[in-house]
Amino acid sequence: MAVPWQSIELTVNGLKTQVLRAGTGEPLMFWHGGGTVGGWDFAAPWTERFQVYLPLHPGYGGSGDDPGMTTIQDYVMHYLDLLDALSIERFNLVGLSLGGWMAASFATQHSSRLKKLVLVAPAGLWIKEHPSTDIxxxxxxxxxxALAENLAALGPPPDPHDVDFIVQSYREMTTLARIGWQRLYDPKLSKHLHRVRVPTLFVWGxxxxxxxxxxADSWTALVRGSTLRTFSPAGHAVLNERPEAVRAIAEFVTA
Amino acid sequence: MAAPKEGVVAKWQDDLQFYTMHFMPYVYLPPDHKRFDSLWVDFSNKYFDPEKGHALYERYIKEMVLADQLGYDGLVVNEHHNTVYSMMPVCTLMAAALIPLTRRAKICCFGVPVNLEMPNRLAEAYGMLDVMSGGRLEIALPLGTGMEYWANSLVNPATARARFRESLEVLLQAWTQEGPSQFDGEFFNYRYLNPWPRPLQKPHPKIAIVGSGSPETVQVAAERGFGYASVFVPIAVQEKTFRKLREEMPKYGHEFTPDKALFNVMAYVAETEKLAEEEFREHVRYWVEDTTRTTPRYLNPPGYISPEQLRIRAAATASHGGFDWQVLTSQWRIVYGTADKVANILGQWCESANSSRPVIHHHLGDMPHWKVVKNMTLFAEEVIPRLRGRQPSATAQPLTAEPAGGQARAAAGAH
Structure with missing residues (x-):
């Protein structure tokens, strides 16, 4: 189902920031992953219960580029500014992959602003026995x-020779490289996850x-009182692949 | 040799010097190598046979020594990583090896990709080479190809250009301020920037920026008043690059001189044009199709260029064919034929680029030793005198009293 997103543009600490917004209810913010393939229509069930905010990270979509944003903490600071701009005090936060890493970092510092936290296949932890793929x-x-078990869930495949697609992918990879060319994880994050003091759900394909x-075992052990829901068959793009995962998140946040 | 003072030399003929450049490639590819879409970055080093490599080093060094004996003004080495394209991942080592084997030619490191070194260590290495060679070092500073950033992935390609600029600041501070000095930057902090030894040339060896003509690298050269060493790109791109350099440099208080436009040429001289083509063409093909073969992903790691630049490159790649002799020999600086023809064309190129520094590849790809010796010798004996004859005022003097042609004959006789 196509979501009737309303696109708003804000200037956040000097940086153009695009935010997609849909639905009514309590605020639920979604921080997307390192790539934008697959789109955001999976979020339709959320818009039935929440006012969904989907900001495009700096370096993605209609948001501007800031070569100075080289750490996850830069994104945490950016989102504190965005929350001020949107006058949002407490909210529900869902983060996927790279956005999950941002959300976990945010939660270690600002748990009091969160009602519920959902981390979907988050990046950020260094787990030697189960390393992430170096994308x-x-x-x-x-x-x-590598992203999906069911490729069709990501929509029609882009034309690999389409220059617009090539340039967009390159821009996204550039943003990602600024943060994590050397390593797409934070060796210190595991030391700080005990500070996440908010009901937390992990979702994994x-x-x-x-x-x-x-x-997931490492994450749930480090975030006290957290729970895990897994879905099958599903890959990293579990939200595109499994509508029941999206609904499960809505239920967790509502409960 | 006293370098011409900045501002004195205005015409390319006044200061014409001939540099010869060697990539020192590894040429023993497996029979099925065409199935690899890249001979860079991830092409397995299991295909490198050290015994064959040893023989190649001995041969290539001999060719550079011959160039010195033939009277070439500069011996150019450069650096690449994880590739058959070059066996010089540490080009300062090759420069050091050449110093005691040569007498007059400048040793040109064109050079270490700045971002792959700590800038104080670069100042040290180049300081050593300049002092060891008695002031024969000349350097050119490359950002490094995209492939170098995959091979040396500790350096972030997304910050490569900012880091390159800062490294340059460190290097120049190290060479222009008495040590110890302090440096506080975004990438580097030095409490005691004080590299020993200091270069012999004052304030430092001649510096150029290496590049393919990207606006960012031309800008750095213009701001600093450095030379620009254009890598092998189409003639139109080189000319546009040098035009930009000539326009921009005065804006920063520097004067453009023809020695600041260094351009790469592939040249082959033989008795007849037909023979030259026969002897040369297959090695150009090998260079184009094999040693430079890599993927767009390796050419442009994330952040290495801007998305806008990538758009230009992606569009260009779509229209780019493979090996096309007609296109290569008309749109690129590839010249072959009799000495007359090669001298004429090279003279025209120096004229149109207003350059007194052609950098000539006498060896290319899998060219055998005998062809290199023949080409290098004929070029020195027959092409250089024809071009030197054009200069209205001879200011460029070799260290020895012997004219270049005489040296060439003596050396050719010895081989």
């Missing part, structure tokens, strides 16, 4: 198959080939 090593043609589901 910088993936060839363009390897990326989509059982066939995730980017962040293996086995990583």
């Amino acid at each position: 910088f090593r993936l060839k363009p043609e390897e990326l989509a198959p 059982k066939q995730d080939r980017i962040a293996p589901v086995a990583q």
